[in-house]
Amino acid sequence: xxxxxxxxxxxxxxxxVCNSGDVSGDSKQNELFINQKDNTFKEExxxxxxxxxxxxxxxxxxxxxxxxxxxxxLLNNSYQAIGSFDLRRNERPKRDVLGGDKLLENQDGIFxxxxxxxxxxxxxxxxxxxxxxxxxxxDGWEDIYVSNDFFERDYLYINNRDGSFKETLTAxxxxxxxxxxxADMADINNDQKADIFVTEMLPSNYERLKSVTTFENWDKxxxxxxxxxxxxxxRNTLQLNNGDNTFSEIGRLAGVxxxxxxxxxxxxxxxxxxxxxxxxxxxxxxxxxDQDYLQYVSSDEVINSxxxxxxxxxxxxIDIIPSNPIENxxxxxxxxxxxxxxxxxxxxxxxxxxxxxxxxxDNDGDLDLVVNNVNMPLFVYKNTSENKTNNHFIQFxxxxxxxxxxxxxxxxxVSQGDNTYSVAQQPIRGFQSSMDQRPHIGLPSDxxxxxxxxxxxxxxxxxxEVQTNQLLQLEMLDGVVNTNLSEAPDAIIFSEINAVDAYxxxxxxxIDFNRDRLLHHxxxxxxPKSAIGDLNKDGIQDVIIGGSKGFRSEV
Numbered sequence: 001x002x003x004x005x006x007x008x009x010x011x012x013x014x015x016x017v018c019n020s021g022d023v024s025g026d027s028k029q030n031e032l033f034i035n036q037k038d039n040t041f042k043e044e045x046x047x048x049x050x051x052x053x054x055x056x057x058x059x060x061x062x063x064x065x066x067x068x069x070x071x072x073x074l075l076n077n078s079y080q081a082i083g084s085f086d087l088r089r090n091e092r093p094k095r096d097v098l099g100g101d102k103l104l105e106n107q108d109g110i111f112x113x114x115x116x117x118x119x120x121x122x123x124x125x126x127x128x129x130x131x132x133x134x135x136x137x138x139d140g141w142e143d144i145y146v147s148n149d150f151f152e153r154d155y156l157y158i159n160n161r162d163g164s165f166k167e168t169l170t171a172x173x174x175x176x177x178x179x180x181x182x183a184d185m186a187d188i189n190n191d192q193k194a195d196i197f198v199t200e201m202l203p204s205n206y207e208r209l210k211s212v213t214t215f216e217n218w219d220k221x222x223x224x225x226x227x228x229x230x231x232x233x234x235r236n237t238l239q240l241n242n243g244d245n246t247f248s249e250i251g252r253l254a255g256v257x258x259x260x261x262x263x264x265x266x267x268x269x270x271x272x273x274x275x276x277x278x279x280x281x282x283x284x285x286x287x288x289x290d291q292d293y294l295q296y297v298s299s300d301e302v303i304n305s306x307x308x309x310x311x312x313x314x315x316x317x318i319d320i321i322p323s324n325p326i327e328n329x330x331x332x333x334x335x336x337x338x339x340x341x342x343x344x345x346x347x348x349x350x351x352x353x354x355x356x357x358x359x360x361x362d363n364d365g366d367l368d369l370v371v372n373n374v375n376m377p378l379f380v381y382k383n384t385s386e387n388k389t390n391n392h393f394i395q396f397x398x399x400x401x402x403x404x405x406x407x408x409x410x411x412x413x414v415s416q417g418d419n420t421y422s423v424a425q426q427p428i429r430g431f432q433s434s435m436d437q438r439p440h441i442g443l444p445s446d447x448x449x450x451x452x453x454x455x456x457x458x459x460x461x462x463x464x465e466v467q468t469n470q471l472l473q474l475e476m477l478d479g480v481v482n483t484n485l486s487e488a489p490d491a492i493i494f495s496e497i498n499a500v501d502a503y504x505x506x507x508x509x510x511i512d513f514n515r516d517r518l519l520h521h522x523x524x525x526x527x528p529k530s531a532i533g534d535l536n537k538d539g540i541q542d543v544i545i546g547g548s549k550g551f552r553s554e555v
Contacts, residue, residue, distance in 0.1 A: 001017070001018040001056075001057060001058050001059070001355065001432040002015050002016070002017050002018075003015070003016040003017075003018070003058075003059045003060070003061065003428055003434070004427065004434065004437075005061045005070065005428075006405045006406060007032065007034070007048065007061070007070065008034065008109070009069075009402065009403040009404070009405050010035070010037070010405075011405055012035035012037055013035060013437075014032065014033060014034050014035050014041070015032070015033040015035075015041065016030065016031070016032050016033075016045075016050065016059055016061075016072075017030060017031040017032070017033070018030050018056035018057060018058060018059055018074075018075075019031065019056060020055040020056055020057055020077060021055065028053060029045065029046075029051040029052060029053045030045055030050055030051055030052045030053075030056050030059075030074075031043050031045050031051070032044055032045035032048055032050050032051075048109065048110060048111055049104065049110045049111040049112060050072070050104070050111050052074055052076075052102065053098060054074075054076035054077075054079075054097075054098040054099060054100070054102075055076055055077040055078070055079050055098070055099070056074060056075065056076050056077075057075050057076070057077050057128060057129055057431075057432070058075040058128070058129075058130065058131050058428075058431070058432055059072050059073070059074050059075065059131075059428070060072065060073045060075075060131050060132070060133045060144075060426075060428045061408065061428065062133045062142050062408055062409055062426065063142075063404055063408065063409055063456055064103070064105075064118075064141075064142060064159060064163075064165075065105065065163050066141065066161075066456065066457070066458075067106075068401070068402040068403055068404060068456075068457070069106040069402070069403035069404065070106055070403065070404055070408060071103070071104060071105050071106045071111070072103075072104045072106075072111060073101070073102075073103055073104075073120075073131050073133065073144055074101060074102040074103075074104060075101055075128040075129075075130070075131040075146065076098070076099060076100060076101050076102070076126070076128060077099075077126075077127050077128055077129070077149075078099045078124050078125060078126060078127050079098060079099050079124070080099065080124050082127075082150050082151075085125060085151070087151060087223070087224070087227050087229070088227055090227070090228055091123050091124065091125045092121055092123050092125060092152075092228070093121070093123070094123050094124070095115070095116065095122040095123065096122060096123060096124040098124075099123070099124035099126070100115070100121070100122025100123055100124060100126060101115070101120060101121065101122055101126055101128055101131075101146065102115050102120070102122060103115045103118050103120045103165075105118075106403070114163075117163075117164065118163060118164045118165055119157070119160075119164045119165045119166060119167065120157065120165060121155060121167065123152075125151070125152045126146075126148050126152055127148050127149035127150045127152060128146055128147070128148055128149075129147055129148070129149050129180065129181050129182065129263075129431055130145075130146070130147035130180065130181060130182045130183040130198070130430050130431045131144065131145070131146050131147075131183075132144070132145045132147075132183045132184060132185045132196070132429060132430055133145075133185075133426050133428070134185040134194045134424055134426060135194060135411065135424070136156075136158070136185070136193075136194050136196070136241060137158060137245055138192070138193065138243075139159075139161070140454065140458060141159040141161050142159060142409055142426075143156070143157055143158050143159050143165075144156075144157040144159075144165065145157075145183055145185060145196055147177070147180035147181060147182065147183045147198050147199075147431075148180055149179050149180060149181065150179060151224060151229050152229065153169065153170075153176060153228075153229050153230040153232060154169055154176050154177070154180050154198065155167050155169055156168050156169040156172055156173065158245075168245070169230070170230055171245075171246075172245055172246050172247055173239055173246075173247045173249070174231065174247075174248075174249060175230075175231040175232070175233060175237065175249050176198065176230060176231065176232055176233075176237055176249075177198045177199070177200040177232065177233065177234075177235065177236060177237045178200060178216075178232040178233055178234050178235075179200055179201055179234070180198050180199070180200065181198070181199040181200060181201070181262055181263050181431055182198070182199045182262065182263050182264045182265050182281075182430040182431025182432075182433065183196060183197060183198045183199070183265065183430045183431070184196075184197050184265045184266055184267050184429050184430045184433075185197075185424075185426075185429075186267035186268075186276050186423075187276070187421075187422050187423075188238075188240075188267060188275075188276055188333065188337070189240075189335075189337060190274065190275070190419060190420060190421055190422070191241075191243075192413065192420060192422050193241035193242075193243050194241055194424070195238065195239060195240050195241050195247075196238075196239040196241075196247065197236070197237070197238050197239070197251075197256070197265050197267065197278065198236060198237050198239075198265075199236050199259065199262035199263065199264075199265050199280060199431070200234060200235055200236050200237075200262065201213070201234065201260070201261045201262065201289070202234050202235040202236065202257065202258040202259070202260075203258060203259075203260040203261075204258040204259060204260065204329075204341070205260070208260060208326070209258075211290060211291055211292065212261075212287060212289045212290050212291065213234065213289070214289070214291070215234055216234070217513075218511055218513045218514075235251060235252070235257040235258060236251050236256055236257050236258065236259060236262065236265075236280075237249050237251045237257075238250050238251040238254050238256055238257075240337065250337055253337060253338075254337050254338060254339050255331070255338060255339050255340065255341070256278060256331055256339050259280045259282060259329045260282045260283075260326050260327075260329075261282055261283060261284045261287070261289075261326070262280045262281065262282050262329075263281050263282070263283075263353065263354040263355065263431045263432075264280075264281040264353075264354055264355045264356045264430050264431040264432060264433040265278065265279070265280050265281070265430055265431070265433075266278070266279045266356055266358055266429065266430065266433055266435070268358045268367050268435070268440070269367065269440070269441070269442035270330070270332075270345060270366075270367065270383065270385065271332075271366075271385040271388075271389050271391060271442070272365070272366055272385060272386075272389065272391035272392060272393050272442030272443065272444075273389065273391050273442055273444050274391075274416075274419065274421055274441075274442050274443055274444045275333035275334075275335055275442075276333055277330065277331060277332055277333045277339075277345075278330070278331040278333070278339060279328070279329075279330050279331075279347060279356060279358075279369065280328060280329045280330075280331075281328050281353035281354055281355065281356050281371055281372075281431075281433075282326050282327060282328050282329060282351075282353055283325060283326050283328075283350075283351055283352035283353050283354070283373075283374070284352065285323055285352045285374045285375055286318060286321040286322075286323055287321060287322045287323065287324060288321060290321070290322045292322075293320065293321055293322055296320070297317070297320065323352075325350040325351050325352055326350060326351075327343075327348040327349065327350050328347055328348055328349060328351070328353050328371065328379075329341055329347075329348060330342060330343075330345040330346075330347040330348060332345065346381065347369065347381060349379055351371075351373045351376055351379065352373050352374040352375060352376060353371045353372065353373050353374075353379070354372055354373075354374065354431065354432060355371075355372045355431060355432030355433045356369060356370065356371045356372065356433050357369070357370050357433060357434045357435060358370075358435050358436065359435060359436025359437075359438070359440075360395065360436060360438070360440060361380075361382070362382065363471075364383075364386060365386060365392075365393045365395070365469060366383040366385050366386055366393065366442075367383055367436070367440055368380070368381060368382055368383045369381040369383070372432070391442060391443065391444055392442070392443045392444070392445065392446045392468040392469050393440060393441065393442050393443060393468065393469060394414060394440075394441050394443060394449065394451070394466070394468050394469070394470060394472060395438050395439065395440045395441075395470070395471045395472065396412055396425075396438060396439045396440075396453075396471070396472050396474060397438050397471055397472070397473045397474070398410055398425055398438075398439070398453075398474055398475075398476070399473070399474070399475040399476065399477075400455075400456070400476050401457070401475075401476045401477055404456060406425070406427075406437050407425055407455060407456060407476055408425055408426060408427070408456070409424075409425065409426065409456035410424070410425040410439075410453060410454065410455055410456060410476075411424050411425075411453070411454040412424070412425070412439055412441070412451070412452075412453050412454075413451075413452045413453075413454075414441050414443070414449050414450070414451055414452075415449060415450040415452070416443055416444075416445065416447055416448075416449045416450075417445075417447065421441045421442075421443070422441075423439045423440065423441055424439075425437075425439050438471065443468055445468075446468050446469065447468070448465045448466055448467055448468070449466050449468060450462070450463070450464050450465075450466065451463045451466050451472065453474055453479070454482065455476045455479045456476075457476065457479070458481075458482060459476065459479025459480060459481065459482065460479055460480060460481075460482040461474055461478055461479050461480070503545065503554055505527065505528055505545070505548070506547070506548060506551045507525055507548050508548045508549045508550050508551070510524055510525075510549070512524050512525075525548075528545050528546040528547065528548065529545075529546040530543060530544065530545045530546065531543075531544050532544075535555065542555065543555070
């Protein structure tokens with residue numbers, strides 16, 4: 001995976017390459033190619049402290065400590081075989097120099113591992129596939145979402161604004177994707193709050209669903225929850241930001257829960273109507289989950305033909321794995337938290353796709369798309385929406401200061417009429433994906449707009465009566481002090497009281513699925529009934545809460 005970043009603040013983009021895989025004799029450390037400004041590059045990863053030898057899958061550069069330079073979250077994938085873990089042991093707090101993620105602080109141009117003191121997990125159980133950076137709680141400091149494959153749960157790191165993070169996923173999110181792959185963070189409903197989308201491997205096609213998908217039974221699910229791996233499900237998840245440090249999972253409500261073996265996901269406004277649409281890259285070159293293959297390869301006859309004198313014929317083992325190209329998927333944002341898969345968008349080509357990048361390649365005011373593929377040419381899509389819609393846009397060329405030349409971490413808000421549209425300057429996204437260094441906002445009309453830019457240093461630039469359909473040049477040096485930092489919070493309507501002391505509902509352990517296997521959810525455990533009434537005739541309402549089977553009711 002390649003990340004474009006101006007690492008030495010000379011105004012030219014450099015290339016950081018994450019290497020993964022254990023090839024005998026191969027120098028697998030990560031590489032950093034410094035732009036020499038003459039169409040050549042020089043490899044200098046070791047000199048910058050970035051020659052990590054882990055199985056790196058992604059790197060996101062951002063200024064987590066607000067000191068004016070770019071630090072990096074380095075996402076690593078575990079080198080340990082998935083079947084070798086003892087899931088009963090909590091390995092999450094244990095650090096592993098190769099298998100664990102790292103947060104590296106930029107200290108005068110040298111990147112130093114500060115993961116432990118910053119509160120970042122670095123365990124070998126982290127099969128990291130996606131890292132997405134953005135401000136999820138609107139405090140002006142960037143947070144981190146990490147999507148982990150296999151049994152380990154995802155991580156949500158909230159920036160403490162003191163050089164450290166607090167991992168809050170279980171307190172903020174009720175359920176997550178199981179084998180989490182890519183992710184993206186964007187404001188999907190224009191409420192100025194960052195929402196989170198995570199891809200998984202649930203097919204939308206019925207034939208694929210029956211031929212490549214297995215679901216965990218209830219016992220395995222409860223076992224994982226008991227051992228700290230949280231509530232994980234085989235489907236994409238869309239986490240709607242509630243604005244109170246919690247999220248609501250609305251993937252099925254929005255219609256984006258099933259898209260097949262999905263990797264990179266990107267939210268961007270495909271038709272410049274002011275609503276961010278969704279692209280999902282799909283495909284696996286060798287479909288390891290094909291049920292016919294798994295049944296075939298487990299037979300004694302096939303095993304004996306592949307294994308001779310305890311030597312495995314890996315070429316034959318791999319060659320018999322099915323290889324079926326599948327469609328990428330594109331979803332039109334309809335508003336009201338609804339998305340509609342739309343092949344007419346022209347992005348549903350079959351292939352083996354993973355990472356993607358969007359940007360205005362031809363400078364015509366709409367976003368084009370490039371999709372990476374395995375063992376086949378890449379896809380390049382030209383956006384032709386200007387020929388079909390009457391929508392408009394505004395783009396931004398941001399000039400930072402000091403060691404953050406592209407002003408990474410900037411938040412842009414554009415108001416037109418009663419609506420406000422926002423985008424963050426964070427070019428590195430999700431699973432091995434990225435976006436144009438020039439942030440783009442689509443607009444439903446050509447009326448003039450107000451632009452508010454909040455720079456990484458906290459300064460603000462506000463411009464009124466800005467014309468649409470232009471590339472606006474803005475500089476961080478022109479920012480002024482933000483005078484709205486002390487806005488009063490919204491009035492609280494409800495407050496919690498402890499009127500019922502020390503009451504905890506106890507549920508019996510009957511499992512409905514053991515009797516009725518086709519239930520979508522258990523019917524015997526929805527929670528207790530409750531009622532109010534004056535039981536002792538003292539003129540004050542009392543509360544009675546019913547007990548589950550084997551437990552008495554409480555008054």
